[in-house]
Every structure is written in structure tokens, then in C-alpha cells.
Amino acid sequence: MSIQNNLLEIKASLPSNVTLVAVSKTWPVDDLMEAYNAGQRFFGENKVQEMTQKWEQMPKDTEWHMIGHLQTNKVKYIAPYVSLIHSVDSLKLLTEINRQGQRYRKIINCLLQVHIAEEDTKFGLDENELYALLASEEFNAMENINVTGLMGMATFTEDMQQVKREFMHLKSIFEEVRQQPQTLNLKPKTLSMGMSGDYRLAIECGSTMVRIGSSIFGTR
């Protein structure tokens, strides 16, 4: 199967309200171009330097999503061009993104990453930290970020019942956040959950954005 075939097949299977982010980390620009030529515009990367190099080489209407853990001191490298940061896991990081947004006179779209997995290896805010962040004065004063939703990763396990519980949990948190009054910098509409192994289940549980790598590009 070619990248193009994989991509088109997955795309055709997605409900119309679900956005596909092609996770292209580790793959060369030639492979990204194959996906681009098949119509794909959203690409997910997890390393700042790799994403920036690919941004320099790819057509300018490509949209870049940072999906990996982001260090505060590296925000400045992606701020000029990034279209969505999925992995915001602290007020400190959000503060720096807002600062870089000010510097480039733009509003940077962000998802807050919530820790839903039982494993403690994955990054993310726990529920209390999430609500504390959203209620904080610092957050409410930020004018150069827009929190457009939440992101989460389920435990890496064969136990699909567990994965489902974790996705349902994130969906309920998402609905809770959506109950809050919307403000200029909080307009939650995106729920980023699901990867190659679990995206169908994630969609059943309410995902609106799936991040798929190996099912498109092959196993890394």
C-alpha cells in the first residue's frame, strides 16, 4: 500500500466532523509530499527542530501541529508558523506561548493536554490542574493564545475496555469545559484523541481530531 492509498482510505472512513492530522515524525519530506499531493494539509510533528526543517521545505499552505512535549525555551522557534499546539501541559508553557504570540502579533491556537492514562509516563495536566489553570487570572489575561480544546493519550495497552474508559473520561472533561462561559481565549471545539491503534474507538467516544502516523506512513 502506498502512502496515498493509506491516507485516502483512512480519510474516506472518517466522519465529516473529524479532522485528520497526519503524524509525519521521523519521515522524510518526500513522504510528506506524497500525502500533501493526495490533499493532506495538517501534519503533526513531535520535535521542534524536525518540524521547523520540514516547514522550511514544504509548501506554505501546509499546517503544522506540534503534538509532542514542548519545552518552554523552544516555543520561540515554532511560534511564527505553528497552527496548533496539542501538548500544552502547564501554565508556564502557556504563558510563554502567549508571550511569543505577542511578539509575533498573532493568536496561537492551543489544546490543553490532559493526563488520562493509567501509566504515569505520559505528560499532561490532571483534572484539578486543568480547572485551576482555566480559572486562573493569568490565563484569563492572556490575549495572544486561544484554547480551542483538549488533547489526551490513552494507555498503551491491548485492553480496549481500558482505552475506552480513558477516552470516555476525557470526553466528559471536554463537555465540562464546554459548559464554562466562552471567553476570547477559551473556545473549546476540538477534542484531539486517537492514534493508529485506537482512532476508531476514539471517534466512537467523541473525538473530533485524530493523530495518525504509522497507518499512513508505515511503522517507524
Ligand SMILES: *Cc1c(COP(=O)(O)O)cnc(C)c1O
Ligand atoms: C507518534 C504520535 C502519534 C501517532 O502515533 P501512530 O501510532 O503512529 O499513529 C499520535 N500522537 C502523538 C502524541 C504521537 O507522539
